[in-house]
Amino acid sequence: MSEEALHAVIDDLGALLLFTMILIVAAGQIYRAIYAVSAQSLLIALAAAVLATATGNTDLWVIAGVTLAVKAVALPWVLHWIVQRMDIRREIEPVIPIAATLALSVVIVVASFQLTTSLGPVRQAIAGNALPVGISLTLTGVLVMATRKTALTQMVGLFASENGIFFTAMAVTQGMPLIIEIGVILDVILAALVMTILVLRVRSTVDADVADLDRLRG
Amino acid sequence: MDVDSGLGLMAACYGAGALSSLLLARLSGRLALGVGHLAAFAGAVAGLGIALGVLLGAPGRTLTQPLPILFPFARLSLSVDGLSAYFLFVISLVAVAAALYGPAYLRAHSPDAGPARQAAQGFALNVFLGSMAFVCCADDALTFLFCWEGMTLASYVLVVSDDRDGENARAGLLYMVMAHGGTALLLVAFLILTERSGAFDFMALRAAARDLDPATRTTLFFLAFSGFAAKAGVVPLHVWLPRAHPAAPSHVSALMSGVMLKVAIYGILRFAFDLLAPVAGPLPFSWGWIVLFVGTISAVLGVLYALQQHDLKRLLAFHSVENIGIILIGVGLAMILWRQEGVGGALATVALTAALLHTVNHAAFKGLLFLGAGSVLCRTHVRNMEELGGLARRMPWTAGLFLLGAIAISALPPLNGFVSEWLTFQALLGSASRFHGPAGLVIVFAAAMLALTGGLAAACFVKAFGVTFLGRPRTSHAEHATEAPPSMIAAMVWLGAVCVALGVAPGYAMPLLDAPTATLLHGPVASAVVTARGPLVLSTALMPSGADATAISMTMVAALLLSLTAIAWILRRGLQPALHRAAPTWTCGMKPTSRFDYTATAFAKPLRLVFEALYHPRREVTRETAGTPYVLRRIHYAGEVVDLAETQVYHRVEREISALSQAIRARSTGRIYGYIGFVLGALFVALLLSELGR
Numbered sequence: 001m002s003e004e005a006l007h008a009v010i011d012d013l014g015a016l017l018l019f020t021m022i023l024i025v026a027a028g029q030i031y032r033a034i035y036a037v038s039a040q041s042l043l044i045a046l047a048a049a050v051l052a053t054a055t056g057n058t059d060l061w062v063i064a065g066v067t068l069a070v071k072a073v074a075l076p077w078v079l080h081w082i083v084q085r086m087d088i089r090r091e092i093e094p095v096i097p098i099a100a101t102l103a104l105s106v107v108i109v110v111a112s113f114q115l116t117t118s119l120g121p122v123r124q125a126i127a128g129n130a131l132p133v134g135i136s137l138t139l140t141g142v143l144v145m146a147t148r149k150t151a152l153t154q155m156v157g158l159f160a161s162e163n164g165i166f167f168t169a170m171a172v173t174q175g176m177p178l179i180i181e182i183g184v185i186l187d188v189i190l191a192a193l194v195m196t197i198l199v200l201r202v203r204s205t206v207d208a209d210v211a212d213l214d215r216l217r218g
Numbered sequence: 219m220d221v222d223s224g225l226g227l228m229a230a231c232y233g234a235g236a237l238s239s240l241l242l243a244r245l246s247g248r249l250a251l252g253v254g255h256l257a258a259f260a261g262a263v264a265g266l267g268i269a270l271g272v273l274l275g276a277p278g279r280t281l282t283q284p285l286p287i288l289f290p291f292a293r294l295s296l297s298v299d300g301l302s303a304y305f306l307f308v309i310s311l312v313a314v315a316a317a318l319y320g321p322a323y324l325r326a327h328s329p330d331a332g333p334a335r336q337a338a339q340g341f342a343l344n345v346f347l348g349s350m351a352f353v354c355c356a357d358d359a360l361t362f363l364f365c366w367e368g369m370t371l372a373s374y375v376l377v378v379s380d381d382r383d384g385e386n387a388r389a390g391l392l393y394m395v396m397a398h399g400g401t402a403l404l405l406v407a408f409l410i411l412t413e414r415s416g417a418f419d420f421m422a423l424r425a426a427a428r429d430l431d432p433a434t435r436t437t438l439f440f441l442a443f444s445g446f447a448a449k450a451g452v453v454p455l456h457v458w459l460p461r462a463h464p465a466a467p468s469h470v471s472a473l474m475s476g477v478m479l480k481v482a483i484y485g486i487l488r489f490a491f492d493l494l495a496p497v498a499g500p501l502p503f504s505w506g507w508i509v510l511f512v513g514t515i516s517a518v519l520g521v522l523y524a525l526q527q528h529d530l531k532r533l534l535a536f537h538s539v540e541n542i543g544i545i546l547i548g549v550g551l552a553m554i555l556w557r558q559e560g561v562g563g564a565l566a567t568v569a570l571t572a573a574l575l576h577t578v579n580h581a582a583f584k585g586l587l588f589l590g591a592g593s594v595l596c597r598t599h600v601r602n603m604e605e606l607g608g609l610a611r612r613m614p615w616t617a618g619l620f621l622l623g624a625i626a627i628s629a630l631p632p633l634n635g636f637v638s639e640w641l642t643f644q645a646l647l648g649s650a651s652r653f654h655g656p657a658g659l660v661i662v663f664a665a666a667m668l669a670l671t672g673g674l675a676a677a678c679f680v681k682a683f684g685v686t687f688l689g690r691p692r693t694s695h696a697e698h699a700t701e702a703p704p705s706m707i708a709a710m711v712w713l714g715a716v717c718v719a720l721g722v723a724p725g726y727a728m729p730l731l732d733a734p735t736a737t738l739l740h741g742p743v744a745s746a747v748v749t750a751r752g753p754l755v756l757s758t759a760l761m762p763s764g765a766d767a768t769a770i771s772m773t774m775v776a777a778l779l780l781s782l783t784a785i786a787w788i789l790r791r792g793l794q795p796a797l798h799r800a801a802p803t804w805t806c807g808m809k810p811t812s813r814f815d816y817t818a819t820a821f822a823k824p825l826r827l828v829f830e831a832l833y834h835p836r837r838e839v840t841r842e843t844a845g846t847p848y849v850l851r852r853i854h855y856a857g858e859v860v861d862l863a864e865t866q867v868y869h870r871v872e873r874e875i876s877a878l879s880q881a882i883r884a885r886s887t888g889r890i891y892g893y894i895g896f897v898l899g900a901l902f903v904a905l906l907l908s909e910l911g912r
Contacts, residue, residue, distance in 0.1 A: 095891055108902075111906075115908075115909045135905070139898065139901060142894060142897060143898055145898075146891050146892075146895035146898050147891065147895075148891060149891060151890075154890070177289070177290045179289070215888075
């Protein structure tokens with residue numbers, strides 16, 4: 001694959017990633033957000049595979065496989081399972097209206113592209129527009145966490161934000177050392193584990209959502 | 219056995235000990251404890267072998283061992299040069315005793331400990347010893363920091379493992395906070411260096427340090443020095459030490475006081491003379507003087523606070539502050555004198571030799587004293603001296619060995635403490651005549667303070683030994699004490715033998731100091747200066763003409779003392795022809811009770827009055843009378859002295875921090891998404907700022 005074709009593919013994937021991110025932000029139902037984050041992880045795996053063929057870095061194949069298995073399949077399935085288990089039908093609870101969140105995410109995306117234009121030398125070395133896309137994915141993920149009250153939607157935001165970090169790291173360095181990528185993935189699994197336990201335990205013992213914990217403030 | 223494969227062997231011993239403690243605990247806690255300590259013993263012996271192999275091998279020999287590549291950005295390796303080998307020697311020397319002492323002590327002290335606790339103790343001891351050994355052998359920043367952290371965490375586990383009361387947990391927490399504060403400073407110092415070098419190995423760091431400007435170099439040194447000082451317990455960073463050291467099991471106290479503090483000294487030496495040293499010319503002016511000053515203050519304050527302690531192990535812990543101060547006096551002096559025009563390298567070598575010799579000496583006698591205190595503790599379960607007394611008859615071996623350690627730490631001939639303090643004095647006095655004006659005054663002040671320290675230490679140990687071991691037992695705990703088990707006695711005998719050997723024939727130990735002094739100073743080596751006139755005579759060979767005035771033969775001193783004692787004994791036997799009988803002490807017709815004996819509080823009272831300004835003593839006397847004020851039923855006395863650093867610095871900081879956190883708590887919402895919003899805002903602002911700064 002030629003250099004330019006690679007850049008074009010990565011740019012296209014970046015556009016799709018941003019699109020899934022908008023889906024996550026705009027999702028009015030929690031199932032939609034889960035499917036969107038699953039699709040986003042699938043795209044990340046695809047990007048890893050593309051980079052693997054382009055650079056010949058075999059570690060990236062491993063990362064693509066792990067991403068597919070863990071983030072595109074296992075974690076969304078866990079989220080899905082929790083939603084069913086807790087039997088929540090209510091809509092996700094935004095702190096500010098979804099339209100306002102969308103407007104904020106537009107600001108973030110524009111600002112990311114604007115801010116990274118000055119990083120000329122870095123952008124030369126990396127594949128296409130991966131850096132601004134990655135930064136806006138990361139920040140928008142945090143935005144999702146900051147504008148949702150329930151723990152489950154915050155988990156979705158965490159995964160999306162983490163996808164952004166992954167994409168940036170992968171595209172900028174053309175494959176980070178395997179041990180670090182694996183470490184990052186373990187991090188997410190651990191966060192999902194802790195939050196799952198917390199959500200289920202809090203619900204089963206005091207019948208409250210994690211968001212209600214602010215009543216415990218001393 | 220080849221020395222080169224020794225590092226692997228040592229790592230294997232400690233690793234096997236740690237693992238087997240965990241695995242065997244399912245079968246039997248006792249077995250886990252035994253096997254864990256056995257492995258630690260083997261590891262310590264291997265460490266001794268490596269250290270001696272390097273120290274006594276060909277000059278300039280360095281053992282290097284690359285480690286597997288874990289991170290693509292850093293090459294990790296171990297390297298044992300003269301300095302590393304010397305500290306490895308000190309660590310292994312005490313580790314041998316601790317591993318021998320541990321199982322019997324833990325069984326006697328806490329017989330009802332469950333297998334989980336025993337497994338944790340065996341595991342943490344091996345990790346602790348292993349990381350201490352490998353901190354000294356690390357040849358790159360990552361290995362160094364990793365082992366440094368392992369050392370802190372393992373010793374924390376050991377500190378809180380002893381008893382499950384709140385006091386231990388609080389001591390452990392304070393230790394953890396102080397140690398991590400120090401580690402943070404070290405981390406910053408290392409990161410600034412690695413950022414400049416682009417690599418983590420010490421070779422690259424040395425190269426990067428070559429073109430530092432003086433201000434950065436000095437900042438880096440003081441960052442590292444503060445980090446190490448927090449670990450070494452230098453005043454005013456010592457507050458954790460008198461709490462954490464007594465809380466640990468006694469053999470671990472011996473390791474923490476005797477050895478772990480020395481690892482910090484190793485770090486200071488490594489940074490000052492090796493990593494950060496300029497290519498040519500002396501070290502920056504401020505370094506040595508500040509180290510000298512801080513060491514002097516630590517020495518005096520450490521012993522002064524030790525005097526007023528009635529908890530045997532706490533008293534010993536304060537003495538560690540004092541001895542670290544004495545070591546730092548030597549280190550600071552060596553830093554001042556190194557490569558100084560016209561002063562000559564010999565004096566720097568004497569100062570460094572004194573510091574290094576005091577390092578091993580303090581490890582030996584403080585280890586011995588802590589093990590002795592541990593024997594008392596495991597037989598009486600009491601740490602307060604006021605509740606002991608009369609143990610010399612009941613525990614003769616422990617008493618004798620404790621007395622030996624007490625003489626050594628009081629810097630009395632013919633034991634090892636005297637030798638290193640004598641050398642420190644020689645270095646101080648030798649340099650005092652070479653510096654004029656204020657600098658000379660500071661050195662004379664340090665010498666005077668060192669003399670005061672020695673005297674106060676002797677007073678302190680007269681109190682500690684007298685109140686604990688002599689007189690009559692004050693409580694039934696002390697009355698029913700029995701001698702410690704043989705393995706514990708054996709461990710103490712080992713350290714006692716080291717004290718005697720280093721005291722009576724220090725000249726023969728000087729070759730051990732050649733490699734570290736050569737590695738650091740590149741000047742004349744220790745034995746060439748100190749034992750220039752044969753191994754039996756210590757001379758500093760400083761004065762061009764009157765060198766004879768500063769020479770001493772410890773062997774002759776010991777022989778003299780021995781023969782004088784023998785003559786006195788013979789004369790006494792000869793003059794008293796068997797016309798004596800044993801009788802109770804004459805107490806004006808009253809029946810003697812243990813209440814007649816000197817108490818620790820009473821013994822320390824004169825010094826409490828003299829140094830009132832430092833102690834701020836608080837006393838509280840309550841009298842219970844029967845109707846009239848002339849008939850007293852009982853008097854209750856309570857008193858304590860405060861640690862100036864604690865009240866003046868730490869309590870204020872604590873108040874400020876809690877006021878601040880109260881203010882924050884009053885304004886916090888407790889909403890998770892709100893906090894995440896703060897994170898997002900901070901990230902965004904950081905991005906904007908980085909853009910603007912471009």
